[in-house]
Amino acid sequence: MLTQEKLNFLKDKAKEIRQEIIIMITRAASGHVGGSMSAVEILVSLYHHIMKHDSQNPKWTERDRFIMGKGHATPVYYAVLADCGYIPKEDLLGFRRPGSYLQGHPKQYTEKGIEVSTGTLGLSLSTTCGMALSAKLKGEKQNYFCLCGDGEIQEGQIWEAAMFANKYKLNNIIAFVDRNYMQSDGYSEDIMPLDPLEPKWEAFGWEVFSIDGHDFEQIINTVEKAMLSDKPVMIVARTIKGKGVSFMENDNTWHGSPPNLETAMRALGELV
Amino acid sequence: MKKYTFTEKKDTRSGFGAGMQILGQTSPNVVALCADLVGSLKLDAFIKENPERFIQCGIAEANMIGISAGLTIGGKIPFATTFANFGSGRVYDQIRQSVAYSNKNVKICVSHAGLTLGEDGATHQILEDLGMMKMLPGMTVINPCDYNQTKAATIAIADYEGPVYLRFGRPVIPVFTDADQKFEIGKAWTVNEGTDVSIFATGHLVWEAIQAGEILAEKGISAEIINIHTIKPFDTEAVLTSIKKTGCAVSAEEHQINGGLGDSIAQVLVQQYYVPMEYVGVNDSFGESGTPTQLMEKYGLTAADIVEKALKAIRRKNS
Numbered sequence: 001m002l003t004q005e006k007l008n009f010l011k012d013k014a015k016e017i018r019q020e021i022i023i024m025i026t027r028a029a030s031g032h033v034g035g036s037m038s039a040v041e042i043l044v045s046l047y048h049h050i051m052k053h054d055s056q057n058p059k060w061t062e063r064d065r066f067i068m069g070k071g072h073a074t075p076v077y078y079a080v081l082a083d084c085g086y087i088p089k090e091d092l093l094g095f096r097r098p099g100s101y102l103q104g105h106p107k108q109y110t111e112k113g114i115e116v117s118t119g120t121l122g123l124s125l126s127t128t129c130g131m132a133l134s135a136k137l138k139g140e141k142q143n144y145f146c147l148c149g150d151g152e153i154q155e156g157q158i159w160e161a162a163m164f165a166n167k168y169k170l171n172n173i174i175a176f177v178d179r180n181y182m183q184s185d186g187y188s189e190d191i192m193p194l195d196p197l198e199p200k201w202e203a204f205g206w207e208v209f210s211i212d213g214h215d216f217e218q219i220i221n222t223v224e225k226a227m228l229s230d231k232p233v234m235i236v237a238r239t240i241k242g243k244g245v246s247f248m249e250n251d252n253t254w255h256g257s258p259p260n261l262e263t264a265m266r267a268l269g270e271l272v
Numbered sequence: 273m274k275k276y277t278f279t280e281k282k283d284t285r286s287g288f289g290a291g292m293q294i295l296g297q298t299s300p301n302v303v304a305l306c307a308d309l310v311g312s313l314k315l316d317a318f319i320k321e322n323p324e325r326f327i328q329c330g331i332a333e334a335n336m337i338g339i340s341a342g343l344t345i346g347g348k349i350p351f352a353t354t355f356a357n358f359g360s361g362r363v364y365d366q367i368r369q370s371v372a373y374s375n376k377n378v379k380i381c382v383s384h385a386g387l388t389l390g391e392d393g394a395t396h397q398i399l400e401d402l403g404m405m406k407m408l409p410g411m412t413v414i415n416p417c418d419y420n421q422t423k424a425a426t427i428a429i430a431d432y433e434g435p436v437y438l439r440f441g442r443p444v445i446p447v448f449t450d451a452d453q454k455f456e457i458g459k460a461w462t463v464n465e466g467t468d469v470s471i472f473a474t475g476h477l478v479w480e481a482i483q484a485g486e487i488l489a490e491k492g493i494s495a496e497i498i499n500i501h502t503i504k505p506f507d508t509e510a511v512l513t514s515i516k517k518t519g520c521a522v523s524a525e526e527h528q529i530n531g532g533l534g535d536s537i538a539q540v541l542v543q544q545y546y547v548p549m550e551y552v553g554v555n556d557s558f559g560e561s562g563t564p565t566q567l568m569e570k571y572g573l574t575a576a577d578i579v580e581k582a583l584k585a586i587r588r589k590n591s
Contacts, residue, residue, distance in 0.1 A: 108374045116341070117374040120365050126335045127370055130342020130350075133327070137303075138346050157366070160335035168327075 002217055006049065010216045013044045013083065018244045019271045020079035020092070026264040028096040031104070034254040036076040038180040038213070038239035039147060043080045045219040046145055055085035058111050064142050067128045070149030070178060071105035071119020072256070078102055086113030122155025124148065125175065129161050132170040143227065146175040151183030154192045159204065165232040166205030173232040174223060178213065180241040182252050201234040213237025245270050273464050273489055276448045276482050284440035284476075285383040287419035289314025291426025292351065296322045299430050305340055305352045307333045312442075313353045313383050333358045337366035340378040349430055350378050356385035356439055360401035371435045372408040379429050381438045385415075386526035387554070387571055388443045388476060388564035397559035402474075403531025405437040406504040412436045412457060413503040415525075417478035419447045421501060424455035432457055439475065441526075443564040446479050458502045460510035466496035469582045469589075470514040473524040474500045474533050477552070480568075481524050483575035488582055495582060500533055511540045520585040521549040524578050526568075529553040548588035550581035 002010075017040050025031035043066075047053070051064040068077050078095060081087045087102070094100025101109050105119025116131075118124045128146040135142060148158065165173055179197070181188050188194055201208045207229045211218040219237070226233040241255070242248030245267040259267060295302045296318045304318055305327045319326040327343075329336040333354055340350035352359065359382035360367070371378045382401070389397045405413045412434060416422040422440045429436045463478065464485055473481035478499045485495040496514050500507065515521050521541065523534030534551040541549055554571050568574055 117369060120369045122334075123338050123366055123370050126338020126366075127342040129335070130339035131345050132342070133339065134343045134346040134348055137324075137348070140346070157332075157334040157338070160330075160332035161338065163332070164329065164335055164339065 002220055007216055010044055010048060013048055014040050015271055017044060017076060017079045017083065019268055020082070021075040022259065022264050022267045022271065024075045024079065024092055024095045025258045026261065027093065029258050030096050031075050031258055032072040032256050033075070033248060033259065034182065034241040034252065035070060035149060035178065035180065036073045037243045037245065037248065038241045039070070039073050039076050039178050040243065041214045041216055041219060042147060042176055042178065042237055043076055045216055045223070047080050047084050049220055050223050051145065052142065055113065058086060058113055062140070062142055065115050065131060065144050067116055067124050067131070067144070067146045068106050068118050069124035069147050070121070070152055074102070074104060074106055077106060081113045084113070121149065121152040122157040125158050125161035126164070128173055128175070129164050129168070129170055132165070132172045133168055135172055136168070136170065142172070144173045146173065148175060148177050149183070150177050150179045150181065150188055150194060151191070153177060153194065162201065162204040162206065169230070170232045171230050174226045174235065175233065176213070176235045176237050178239050179236050180239045182241040182250070182255065184255055186252055197236055205231060206234045207231040209233065209235045211235060211237055213239035214243060273466070273485065276463070278446035278448045280447055281444040282419035282447050283442060283444050284416060284419055284422040285312070285442060286314050287416070287422030288381060288383065288426050288438070288440055289317060291423040292318040293321065294427055295430050296325070299349065301347055302349045302351060302430055303327060303343060305329055305336050305350055307331055307336050307354045307358065309354050312355070313381070315353065333363050334366050337363045337378070337380070338370050341370040341374060341376045344376045344378060351381050352378060353381045355396060356382035356401050357396050357398040360404055360437070361398055364404055368408055372411050375410055376435060377433055379436045379438060381426070383440055384442045385439045386441060386476070387559045387567040387573065388441050388526065390442065390564045390567065391561050393561040394558040399526070399528045399554050399559065400531065401439060402503050402525070402527050402533065406536065410435060411504065413439070414457065414501060415439045415475040415503055416501045417475055417499050418445060418449050420449045420451050420453060421455065424453050425501065428455035428457060441476055445476055448479065448482070458505040458507060460507040461499040461501065462510070463497040463499050464495070466494040466518065468494045468518055469586050470496045470498060470518045470521045471524060471578060471582060472498050472500050472511065472521060472533065472537055474503065476526050477524040477573060480573065480575045481578055484578035484582065487575060487579050493582070493586065503533055503536065506536050508540050511537055512545055515541065515545060515547045520547050520589040522552060522578060522581045522585055523549070524552040524573070526573055527553055529555050548585050550585045552578050552581050
């Protein structure tokens with residue numbers, strides 16, 4: 001359970017991470033704001049409350065793993081990893097620049113907390129299944145968290161992995177869909193309808209939870225329940241693309257376009 | 273010139289199966305994955321003896337590649353198996369991203385490569401896989417020439433740390449290499465020394481090249497036959513040493529001319545030591561249904577075709 005003090009801490013963290021997202025993308029003049037903002041509470045919950053991990057010992061074998069399926073949301077990923085001490089803050093300056101390990105989409109770098117290269121969509125749930133199966137084969141107990149974009153799960157390979165996880169009873173997987181209903185070309189239900197989404201995962205043998213993906217208490221309480229499941233778990237987290245900055249919310253302009261300096265200042269003004 | 277003979281014909285995929293059976297006994301971290309083609313990949317013995325180390329993925333190759341990448345984290349050595357078509361072209365992005373870019377210790381082992389898949393036709397006859405795979409940074413690409421060499425290569429790649437694409441085939445072909453050979457990744461094997469022309473062959477074409485060498489010998493021509501079983505890393509030194517001696521070259525592969533073994537040789541020739549060179553391979557065409565023998569003849573991949581190209585290369589050298 002979450003104390004009021006911890007809840008306030010997490011909310012403050014979310015605000016800081018959102019500021020960092022705007023700054024990173026503005027500085028790089030490149031990057032995906034909207035899908036980073038929608039996933040902030042999920043990543044903050046995982047890294048600051050749920051997952052067992054240690055940035056001073058990034059190769060700790062018993063750590064829980066996070067796999068970033070929607071790899072274009074590197075700004076939120078890197079900002080959280082920096083906040084946890086995996087990535088030196090000054091390295092964020094290199095985001096999307098030549099010579100930096102902070103690639104536009106994640107490149108595996110275990111020492112910096114980046115577990116696996118991801119980002120061409122649809123691949124990560126399979127990799128997560130392989131990792132989770134490896135743990136099962138060795139009798140290890142850690143959890144495997146994967147964050148998929150809702151557009152991402154239009155990829156067929158996701159459903160291959162969904163079948164696989166059910167067959168091999170990979171209840172050490174807790175996955176999220178960042179259900180912000182937006183993708184590059186627009187509204188997901190226009191591009192390729194996903195609803196009714198929860199019954200799809202249930203039909204594939206997963207235990208499914210439906211939550212508000214910006215509500216820390218719902219995220220954390222649901223993951224606690226998910227850890228007791230005897231099935232792989234999919235948490236459909238309803239989110240708002242661009243969450244936290246009024247003029248970015250649900251405006252797909254901010255899928256992959258960076259703000260200019262003036263717009264960034266307006267955005268930061270809303271995040272103080 | 274050494275005379276190569278054989279007492280039996282076997283398929284290279286059975287060499288893979290035999291290698292896997294040995295790995296089942298010697299390498300506890302080796303696990304096998306398959307996408308509904310266990311019989312074709314000759315995995316029965318491995319699975320029978322190590323049922324807990326086999327992961328049936330169903331007809332979902334993309335997922336199988338991702339599963340393999342994930343399995344490596346705890347030290348497992350996944351051997352992901354299917355037909356060459358489904359283990360390369362179908363899953364190129366998965367291999368590029370989840371395996372090669374992440375430098376995962378995954379062994380992609382594929383059968384039924386090339387025209388000799390036969391009657392199923394062009395849909396399944398991949399002739400582009402060596403090129404696609406060699407282009408991936410960090411990928412090791414191996415195409416052994418007979419049953420024994422495939423078995424030895426299978427065992428050798430388990431000890432090598434890094435991604436590997438191991439390609440073999442469906443039909444029975446002569447077994448002519450040593451049963452107890454040690455396979456050295458990246459080290460070309462000089463099958464026969466010669467002075468007039470260098471014939472660089474890979475996979476099923478190595479036996480054809482040996483036959484071509486005998487036909488050429490009857491014409492008084494001394495051919496050097498080199499088995500390039502490792503397409504990448506490429507044994508540049510072996511190529512240079514041979515062509516400096518013979519002054520002309522022929523490549524022979526069951527693959528598109530574009531982007532295959534021949535082009536790897538041509539790079540060396542252009543950049544380091546120019547000599548005339550001819551290609552034996554499929555010339556910008558898909559295959560079709562037929563027996564392996566019919567197709568190898570129709571598409572120009574026989575000993576006679578190698579002889580013709582060798583004579584042409586020698587003529588160019590002397591003109």
